[in-house]
Amino acid sequence: MADIIDGKAFAEGLRARVATVAADFEAKAGRKAGLAVVLVGEDPASQVYVRNKGKQTLACGMASFEHKLPADTSEADLLALVDRLNADPAVDGILVQLPLPAHMNEQKVIATINPDKDVDGFHVVNVGRLATGLPGYVPCTPLGCVMLLKDKLGSLSGLDAVVIGRSNIVGKPMAQLLIAESCTVTVAHSRTKDLPAAVRRADIVVAAVGRPEMVKGDWLKPGATVIDVGINRVPAAEEGKTRLVGDVDFASASEVAGAITPVPGGVGPMTIAVLLRNTIVAAHRAADLAFDESAL
Numbered sequence: 001m002a003d004i005i006d007g008k009a010f011a012e013g014l015r016a017r018v019a020t021v022a023a024d025f026e027a028k029a030g031r032k033a034g035l036a037v038v039l040v041g042e043d044p045a046s047q048v049y050v051r052n053k054g055k056q057t058l059a060c061g062m063a064s065f066e067h068k069l070p071a072d073t074s075e076a077d078l079l080a081l082v083d084r085l086n087a088d089p090a091v092d093g094i095l096v097q098l099p100l101p102a103h104m105n106e107q108k109v110i111a112t113i114n115p116d117k118d119v120d121g122f123h124v125v126n127v128g129r130l131a132t133g134l135p136g137y138v139p140c141t142p143l144g145c146v147m148l149l150k151d152k153l154g155s156l157s158g159l160d161a162v163v164i165g166r167s168n169i170v171g172k173p174m175a176q177l178l179i180a181e182s183c184t185v186t187v188a189h190s191r192t193k194d195l196p197a198a199v200r201r202a203d204i205v206v207a208a209v210g211r212p213e214m215v216k217g218d219w220l221k222p223g224a225t226v227i228d229v230g231i232n233r234v235p236a237a238e239e240g241k242t243r244l245v246g247d248v249d250f251a252s253a254s255e256v257a258g259a260i261t262p263v264p265g266g267v268g269p270m271t272i273a274v275l276l277r278n279t280i281v282a283a284h285r286a287a288d289l290a291f292d293e294s295a296l
């Protein structure tokens, strides 16, 4: 049986380290580090995430600025809000919850965020910084995955990794991070000819496709480390109820893998903890205060 990688516990530890650094920041800077979260519309899942982000931001001793806008807000009004947050010295990090309503151009909204406040790491400037190895902000979910992998495996150098999924939010930055860790990286996706064969070569499997329980245990190299980014809500056995499953078939995969993240309790909690980490990094950079980012 595979070891379970406890992302929830690791995230708690990371948030505790962020809280220590945030208290130190407040003492030195004379203000709290601040994160602004913008939610447009009433999607229930997004509301839960945004509430959790706000709670955890406060619990880490940082200031939380929540902006909830109606679903019919114009793009111009949203861009004006982003401009105000860009100019606000109390705001170190800005997150605009995605997806946005269909009448908005997400790329345009992201492009309006000051790259130095873009704690999601979605702005093209930060995408370029990641690709070229310059300091910037790395998307929270893939950075959380790499933290879990390094905690479990130590050095990733020379390992074969497969990333299933090529999104801008997870798959592509995940591949960049694994390249930077000196892995040999394959990016697989819906058009990959023989996905089980690609997965079978891999020491590290990162599944981020959004297809419930797609990756099966008999696709895996025995002992592989499996990181499941998927969060899929599917009907539960009991009528009318739902449950969360990943992109990996946990029952069969945990028979073959060396280590595996569960869903829930794996990658999801890391995403928010890394957001807080990125925010305290942004605060130090904004205040021109030095600190050891690698200690987080």
Ligand SMILES: Nc1nc(=O)c2c([nH]1)NC[C@@H]1CN(c3ccc(C(=O)N[C@@H](CCC(=O)O)C(=O)O)cc3)C=[N+]21
Pocket (backbone or CB within 6 Å): 049, 095, 096, 097, 098, 099, 120, 140, 231, 244, 263, 264, 265, 266, 267, 268, 269, 270, 271, 272
């Ligand atoms: N600009 C932007 N940045 C984001 O980072 C962003 C976003 N938009 N839009 C939505 C997605 C989704 N997301 C998650 C955060 C935490 C959990 C999480 O904590 N999950 C728990 C609980 C899941 C549950 O019970 O629903 C777990 O997996 O254990 C999941 C998903 C951040 N996102």
